[in-house]
Amino acid sequence: MPPGFQQDNAMTEATFAPRVFSGIKPSGGLTLGNYLGAIKRFVEMQGGDFETIFCVVDLHAITVWQDPEELKRATREVAAGYLASGIDPEKSILFNQSRVSAHAELGWLFNCVARVGWMNRMTQFKEKAGKNAEKQSLGLYAYPSLMAADILAYHATHVPVGDDQKQHVELTRDIAAKFNHDYGVDFFPLTTPVIEGPAMRVMNLRDGTKKMSKSGESDMERINMTDDADTIAKKFKKARTDPAPLPESLDGLKDRPEAKNLVDIYAGLSGMSAEQVIAEHGGAGWGQFKPALADLAVEKLAPISSEMARLMDDPAEIDRIMARGAERARAIADPIVSKTSELMGLLR
Numbered sequence: 001m002p003p004g005f006q007q008d009n010a011m012t013e014a015t016f017a018p019r020v021f022s023g024i025k026p027s028g029g030l031t032l033g034n035y036l037g038a039i040k041r042f043v044e045m046q047g048g049d050f051e052t053i054f055c056v057v058d059l060h061a062i063t064v065w066q067d068p069e070e071l072k073r074a075t076r077e078v079a080a081g082y083l084a085s086g087i088d089p090e091k092s093i094l095f096n097q098s099r100v101s102a103h104a105e106l107g108w109l110f111n112c113v114a115r116v117g118w119m120n121r122m123t124q125f126k127e128k129a130g131k132n133a134e135k136q137s138l139g140l141y142a143y144p145s146l147m148a149a150d151i152l153a154y155h156a157t158h159v160p161v162g163d164d165q166k167q168h169v170e171l172t173r174d175i176a177a178k179f180n181h182d183y184g185v186d187f188f189p190l191t192t193p194v195i196e197g198p199a200m201r202v203m204n205l206r207d208g209t210k211k212m213s214k215s216g217e218s219d220m221e222r223i224n225m226t227d228d229a230d231t232i233a234k235k236f237k238k239a240r241t242d243p244a245p246l247p248e249s250l251d252g253l254k255d256r257p258e259a260k261n262l263v264d265i266y267a268g269l270s271g272m273s274a275e276q277v278i279a280e281h282g283g284a285g286w287g288q289f290k291p292a293l294a295d296l297a298v299e300k301l302a303p304i305s306s307e308m309a310r311l312m313d314d315p316a317e318i319d320r321i322m323a324r325g326a327e328r329a330r331a332i333a334d335p336i337v338s339k340t341s342e343l344m345g346l347l348r
């Protein structure tokens with residue numbers, strides 16, 4: 001086990017090989033939040049002691065209506081984002097979820113393990129459904145159960161995610177524990193969420209109390225991984241802030257969500273801690289700090305977005321990579337889902 005990644009399976013006797021699973025929904029273009037909270041960290045975990053499995057979770061995207069042609073394009077674009085950022089299909093398994101039927105199958109089995117009361121506590125559903133909960137798809141409500149299946153179909157021990165997904169990984173643990181208890185087995189691991197680093201919750205550029213999201217309403221509230229240099233500079237320039245300059249110490253960011261967000265983004269992009277950013281830029285006004293941040297974002301994102309564009313010129317190659325990844329994924333997931341069915345008493 002690599003240092004810092006303790007396996008937390010006190011409730012199970014079984015040992016599980018260190019394996020990472022994580023996914024991103026093709027529900028729109030990738031954002032800086034997806035990059036700093038997810039993809040950049042996936043790349044860092046690749047090639048170490050973990051087997052790494054990364055997925056484009058298209059079955060989650062369709063929990064809200066997607067234009068079919070646009071969904072295909074967005075699925076390939078998320079795959080291109082993974083590849084351009086450094087996910088190597090030789091070192092990691094990369095595929096889109098719907099190609100591996102084990103996800104949907106185990107998702108159903110887990111719908112019969114998870115409790116309605118658990119789903120009712122999920123804050124993401126409340127945020128996404130708003131006042132219109134009755135009109136949402138049943139899939140959006142049951143989404144965390146499918147996410148548990150995504151993770152547990154591979155007996156994944158660790159899931160790197162942004163802070164917003166913590167509750168869903170905790171629910172995954174609840175499902176694993178209840179399954180193990182109800183069937184008297186030590187079959188599923190209690191997966192550890194890995195939520196580390198300065199930019200685990202990148203906030204909306206227009207409202208520092210809301211998360212930056214692909215599916216957010218306005219393009220000005222997020223940085224897309226495919227934005228060009230001028231657009232990135234413009235979006236940071238227009239990002240909401242308070243009038244005070246950057247504080248001289250971290251404490252000074254308390255109750256300044258927009259300022260804190262820009263410091264965290266700078267830290268995430270540069271590999272510095274927020275403290276180091278403040279040590280370097282404390283006292284700077286926004287007229288100084290915002291252009292420095294924009295330059296840094298362009299420096300980091302431009303090579304990735306040009307590689308994404310190159311990859312998107314050859315969609316057949318992306319499809320070939322995902323089809324091969326799906327084959328490798330099935331080889332792991334199918335026996336686990338078969339065993340789950342057998343444990344539940346389903347004749348195969």
Ligand code: ATP
Nearest residue numbers: 025027033037038161162200201202212213214215
């Ligand atoms: P949507 O608005 O459709 O939910 P999203 O931008 O939230 O899209 P997801 O596909 O739901 O993206 O999440 C993919 C991964 O990116 C998850 O690990 C999630 O925690 C992470 N992530 C999403 N938004 C942020 C953010 N603002 N900051 C840090 N991590 C994020």
Ligand code: MG
Nearest residue numbers: 025164213214
């Ligand atoms: Mg999301």
